Amino acid sequence: MSGWIIGVGVGPGDPELLTLKGLRIIRQADVLAFPAPLEGPSFARSIVASHLDDTRIELPIRMPMQADRFPVQAVYDRAVTEIGAHLEAGRGVAVLCQGDPFLYGSFLYLFARLSADWPVEVVPGVSSLTACAAAAGSALAARNDVLSVMPAPLADGDLEARLSACDSAALVKVGRHFSRVRSLLLRLGLGDCARLVVHAGLPDERVLPLDGVDPGEVPYFSTILLHKRGRAWL
């Protein structure tokens, strides 16, 4: 019996947005690894919790959840050692990844380390981008549109240059950058065609025009969607 490791995109939060393949891999795994805060439950695990019983080894990868800080690399070094031991022992390991593993996923830190020694597969997931678009009832891209996905923590000048080179945009990781980004979008005349999407697909999902947002209440995992043609995509 030989070990295997697969990164599984579990989607943006709605447990029903898990794929059939993701569910099969999770059920087949001997070990489930997932990101988790230093204390308390893991969001990625909670998405698939209804499919779990007590028959799997669970390996939470605990780290401080600091918005805007890239994670402590020693955490991943340690996780890779633990996962490697399971693989050597012939176990199948599924790594749960919120959204999609290859789109801003912390899974990339594991993948970069493990793929040197093991074949690491990935099951793609529903990304928060398409979930936000579904929540907003709004096209990410139509016809020959250029869609640009950019992190809100970037400096204003960078955001402005990239916003000028696209037809539609998704600004991710908005959080405490909301006020600054809103000011920028208003200055560029893009405020009216933009909306903030919070917790897409979850029971507390909200889609708000920018002027209806309290900047103190914007979670890290929020996204601003904008299309320069407004709702006249076609």
Add this chain to the structure above:
Amino acid sequence: MSGWIIGVGVGPGDPELLTLKGLRIIRQADVLAFPAPLEGPSFARSIVASHLDDTRIELPIRMPMQADRFPVQAVYDRAVTEIGAHLEAGRGVAVLCQGDPFLYGSFLYLFARLSADWPVEVVPGVSSLTACAAAAGSALAARNDVLSVMPAPLADGDLEARLSACDSAALVKVGRHFSRVRSLLLRLGLGDCARLVVHAGLPDERVLPLDGVDPGEVPYFSTILLHKRGRAWL
């Protein structure tokens, strides 16, 4: 009983990349609508075929499949009339959409017409973007990368400007534009960090360096992925 209509992203082609929610909606629907060529089977329907029996009304939206041509609007006008009649009769209608409905989906043509009169919901799907990244074992975006998604049919000057304003890119709808786009990428020094992904997630999936591609053999639904840092994303 009142009618309902939901656009369902069925993923890029692997039947297992359907979501649990997509499967539930398809099973609950009285009517399945899906794009189809003038003759022969529908690719979107084939993705979910194993879940279907003969109990649903099937409504193929048949149109000429012409690469690079935007579809004949009269086809959608007619489809909307048919779908509207089912909704008026109190039936639930699921519209099958390859990939995600709001990312270059032909569903947008139906959505634009129907959403004026009916609440149209969307179930997001796994997009071809994340499926291509999984096939290539390659990050779409890491850390604070800007990812730009652009259709290959755009003119060289437009592509060049947009490629200069991102860290990573996905060029979609490559098809007969391959030779021209490859030349452009080579001229920009981006050839080595780019790969062509064909039929991601399907049995005949291929991931090829650009110099290993026969330009006469590139299907319309092919994608070039590139990351300017190569595989040194982190």
